[in-house]
Amino acid sequence: MKETIGYKASKELEEMLYKDSGIYKYKQIEKAAAITLKSAHQEIEILWNQDVKYRPGFAIDGGYAKIPVFFSKVNGILDNRFNYWKHIKCLITKNSILVKKFHIIKLSFFRRLRFKFINVFNNDNLDVGKLTKSKLYKYGTLQKSIQNHLIEKVKFIIDNRIFRGTFVNGTENKIISVFLNLPANILHLIHNFDFAGKNPKIIYINVTNEMMPIEDAITLVLLHYIGFDVIIFTPSGVNCIDQYLNVDLINEYQIGNYEENVKIPNLYLNKIFFIIGGKIWDWIFQKLLSM
Secondary structure, X not given: OOOOHHHHHHHHHHHHHHOOOOOOOOOOOOOEEEXXXXXXHHHHHHXXXXXXXXXXXXXXXXXXXXXXXXXXXXXXXXXXXXXXXXXXXXXXXXXXXXXXXXXXXXXXXXXXXXXXXXXXXXXXXXXXXXXXXXOOOOOOOOOHHHHHXXXXXXXXXXXOOXXXXXXXXXXXXXXXXXXXXXXXXXXXXXXXXXXXXXXXXEXXXXXXXXXXXXXXXXXXXXXXXXXXXXXXXXXXXXXXXXXXXXXXXXXXXEOOEOOOOXXXXXXXXXXXXXXXXXXXXXXXXXXXXXX
16 A cells, blocks of 8 residues: 555654644544543542543553543432532533433344343353354444443453343343443434543433332443443432442432432523522522521
8 A cells, every 4th residue: 555745744744733732633542541530529520521641540551541530429419409400511611411211222132032942151251252252242433442441341341240140140131231322412422522522421310219110220331441431310318220230330429418309400501590499489489498
């Protein structure tokens, strides 16, 4: 293959700009490992929308980007409801997903049954060859580096028994079921994820007093290892995910009293309307207190 003068010049320029300079072109880094960022609760909003390369702990080691990410659970609710919902609204960005109800992934009974008997394991470990050759594997059109990244993370979760019941009561099949059925909005964020730029995020609100379904827990943990910021809001303080895990992954914060069945406002309202609405409700609340 013959190289043009312009091609050679552009390659030389890239070598000067990007090699060991701390400057990264889009999608330059193809391998990444998430590291959980421990911080004060107040720092989450400050660091939330920063490029990961500017967060404490970011580094390139052995060809891998060490990505500092949040995996946090916020228990309780502030006395000032408006400020509570305003904080959550500030976390919603163009590369975030807001989940307000159980079941991030919706599978029919027959599709669940199909995954119950999937054979992609060998000696109690995930067999990557069997996985990619399975008729249920749908990621073959993604770039090879993205496929490798996804498979590496699901293999790590299974082989390291991150979830209780793996190779004991069939949890490994549920993990594969989640992995092979990631919805389009999540895949879109993964496909556009630059390992040095702004990472994707998922905001999960559980206003009940119940554990989340295990499939939701698997989804959140998988996305954490892929490099998402994950934050769970539980006004009731319910312990809704830890019971599924064999490892300590999540930073917890207690911010107020516990309340169940809190009504979630429309967090997609234009900011000005959201603020006006919040001030009206604050005024009504103060009037009720003074009666």
